[in-house]
Amino acid sequence: MARRGTVRAGLAFALALPLALGACGGGSGGGGGTAAGDPDTLRVLDYYNDEPNRSVWQGVLDGCATEVGVSIERESVPGEGLIQRVLQASSSRTLPDVLMLDNPDIQQIAASGALAPLTDFGLGTEGYAEGVVDASTYDGELYALQPVTNTIALFYNEQVFEEAGLTPPTTWEELKTTAAALTEGDRYGVAFSATNSYEGTWQFLPFMWSNGGDEADIATPETAEALQLWVDLLRDGSASQSVVTWGxxxxxxxxxxxxxxxxxxxxxxxxxxxxxxxxxxxxxxIPAPEAGGTVVSPFGGEAWTVPQTGDEEKMAKAAEFVQCLNSDENVVAASVGTNTVPTRPELTDDAVAQVPELESFAEQVPDLRARTGQLGEEWPAAATKIYTAVQNALVGGMTPEDALRQAQDG
Known part of the structure; x- marks a missing residue:
């Protein structure tokens, strides 16, 4: 999930309500007022409350404020409160000038009419990974630009592997045999999150997608085979039964x-x-189903948008600001500072040179897939079906086939 690989609960319902169109750099972070105000001050709203994200992005935001020739008033709210804040601001015509959104939320907020198409200001997507562009596009229009992303991979304990004389698995069969061989005493071979939430869906997607599974219809042999892998890992004791509650x-x-x-x-x-x-x-x-197979993982992270505030002059400045946030220099700085990877593959070498641990994540960027790329606004319902099926198969006693069929039809 990104670190937040989730779609806030209730978002789809909230967006069904009528929305009236109309958010810590140099400011104190108040975020009050209306869309009018000082023409040389941009209000910025994000959820980067934790470190190093808050400080790293503070530096990037301040740099862009200088480059664009504006002051900024930045407000950072808790992640779970961002969407509600956006809805309230939209209805009261107090949307910020620059808005950060978790990438799965972009299409739903765009569908509400609260965002301006970035193509109206001349911004484009040349060089960006296809999955990133898919998530930032709604009804044929580009509504966001995402500088950096993250995804998931397989971490392994080098000392344990060396002592066992093993190498990291590259296929599902190797994953099963390696996890079994390394399960000893209080140590399990592998751990993952299969919780009853969007986080569980996020972790299951690389297994489902890499095996040809499809979120539009999860009741297929391909998805069942992926779910059977997780069932087998729990059944033979290679993974703890507690994975169903672990975030x-x-x-x-x-x-x-x-x-x-x-x-x-x-x-x-x-x-x-x-x-x-x-x-x-x-x-x-993450290991592929078969040797040489392509691993398709979801991408996480956040994108920057220009809300419809009604102030054309400030919206143009906001678009220039968003473009600055996506400059080569700022993308690499954000990547290195926050342990993320550039969404433009041409920049990944610069980031990996400074943070070598990012290499396995960076090499996945061209094949990363948007969770909303196929279903758009319907993604939250599909994500719920997926984690429900996973839970029913792992703790509910259902076969993967039955669990997936019931979730799909339900």
Whole structure:
């Protein structure tokens, strides 16, 4: 999920309500007022409350403010409160001038009419990964630009592997045999998040998509085969039964403590893992169903948009500001500072040269897939079906085929 690979609950319902169109750099972060106000001040709204994201993006935002010739008033709200804040601002005509959105939310907010097409201001998508462009496009119009992204891969404990004389798995069969071989005492072979939430869906998608599964219809042999892999890992004890309640943070804690030899997780954990000086780990792509197969993972991260404030002059400046946030220099700085990867493959070498641990994530960028790319506004319903089926197969006693069929038809 991005670190937030989730779509806020209730978003689809909230957007069904009528929306009236009309958010810490140099400012104190108030975010009040109307869309009018000082023509040389842009209000920015995001959810980068944690470190290093808050400070890194502060530097990028301040730099762009200088380049564009404006002051900024930045407000950062908790991630779970961003969408409600956007809805309230839209109805009261107090939308910010520059708005950051989690990428799965872009199409739904665009459908409400709250965003301006970036193509109206001459912004384009040359060089961006196809999946990133898909998520930022609604009804044929581009509504956002996303500088950096993240996804998930397979972390492995190098010391444990060396002692066992094993190499990281590259196929599903190797994953099963390696996880079984490394399960010993209090240590499980592999850990992942199969929680009853969008986070569980996010972690399952690389297995489903890489095997040819389709979110439009999950009741297929391809998706059932992917789900059977997870069932087998639990059934033979290679993965803890607790994966059905573990979020990605819990999975990281288990790996960090040495309770799992491998984990499926993302680069946002680098900082936490560094807190254990005795832990040596490597990162490789999630194993493919068969040798040589392409691994298709979801991309996470956030994109920047220009809301419809009604002030054409400030919207033009806001678009220039968004373009600046996506400059080569700022993309690499954000990537290195926040342990993410550029959404333009041509920039990944610069980022990986500074943070080598990003390599396995960066090499996936060309094949990353947008969660909303096929279903758009219908994605939240599909994501719910997926995690419901996973839960029913792992703890509900249903076969993968029955669990997927029931979820699809339900």
């Amino acid at each position: 990605q943070g819990d999975v990281n804690d288990q790996f960090k403590a040495g309770n799992a030899a491998m984990m499926v997780n993302g680069p946002w954990n680098f900082g936490s893992l560094a807190e254990n000086p005795d832990l040596r780990y490597g990162v490789v792509p």
